[in-house]
Amino acid sequence: MPEASINFGTGLTSAWSDVATFVPKFVVFLIILIVGWLVAKAIAKILSRILTRVGFDRLVERGGVKTALARSKYDASDILAKIxxxxxxxxxxxxxxxxxxxxxxxxxxxxxxxxxxxxxxxIIIVIIAAAIAAGAKTLIQNSLGGLSYARTLGNLAAGFILAIGIIAALDQLHIAQTVVDAVLYAALAALVGIAVVAVGGGGIKTMSQRWEAAAARYDEEKPRIAAAARTTPSVSDQARQYSGDPGSASSTATRPYLERPDDPY
Structure with missing residues (x-):
């Protein structure tokens, strides 16, 4: 009986010691959690306002993300701030x-x-790649607007730039690096194989005819290219217009912002 009493007292002492050790840690846990939540909320709001002021939303929308955010109640700056x-x-x-x-x-x-x-x-890599792709597409289509294949060239250039950006983003995330590299090498090998088969498999004469047709078409399009070059604004003017220069006509258009919630966090 005395031994049981001693064991019971030791158990109570051990339990009280555990509680006395846990309570201060729990209080510190709550303090860190509350202070961290307040700091995170303040930083997110400040970042959202800064991104809005510097025109981050316009940059992202020109990069082709506008369609993806069309049905969202948040714009790009709010989403990045929430992240x-x-x-x-x-x-x-x-x-x-x-x-x-x-x-x-x-x-x-x-x-x-x-x-x-x-x-x-x-995420930054994809956004920048999308913006560069959209800018290259607009620049090519404006510069070669008089040609029948200007739209196709612009879309191909934009798709190529965006694909490189996505591959770079996946490589940055270390996601399926082996698969991504294998797909890239397979695509390059397929292109080389198609070229070898087309040229080596009796396609030399056909290729010669294609080149002659392309040269003849270039001679036909040459006056239109020269006319388009004379009437198209310079690259610097297009860049200023694309970047939203206050002096350009495009910057006077108002952007329909969606109403933001008062406190999304």
Whole structure:
């Protein structure tokens, strides 16, 4: 009986010690969580306003993302701000759970936080590639507007640039690098194989006829190319117009912004 009493007292002491150790950690956990949430919310709002002021939404829309965001109640700056908000909250959660020492939740959150910079860089790569693709498409179509194949050339150039951007983003994320490289090499090998078979398999005469037809068509289109070059604005003028120069006519058009929610976070 005395031994049972001693064991019972030892158990109570151990339980009270565990509670006394857990409560301060839990209080610190709540403080980190609340302060981190307030900081994340403030940073997200400030970032959204800064991106709106510098014209980030216009840049993204010109990159071809406008169609994807047409039915969304958020614009590009709000979406990027929300991504930053959740990234900060993941860091806050990782720090808060770290108060309790090494645990699976903290390790999992730490791995996600370490991956976020790669995701952010990949998103920026795709946005920049889309903007460059849209600019190249507009520039080519405006410069060769008098030609029948101007639209096709513009679309091909835009698709090629966007494909390179997507491949670079996937490589940045380390997603299926082997598969992406294999597909790229297979496409290049297919193009080379088609060219070899077409030329080597009795297609030399056909290729010669095609080149002669292309040269004849170029001679026919040459006056139109010269006329288009004389009437088309210079590259610098098109770049200023595309970038939304206050002096250009395109910048006077108003952009229909969707109404934002008061507090999306």
């Amino acid at each position: 930053v908000y959740y990234a900060i909250m993941l860091f806050v959660l990782s720090t808060a759970f770290g108060v309790f020492g090494t645990n699976p939740i903290s390790s999992y959150l730490h791995a996600i936080v370490a991956y976020l910079p790669l995701l952010f860089v990949a």
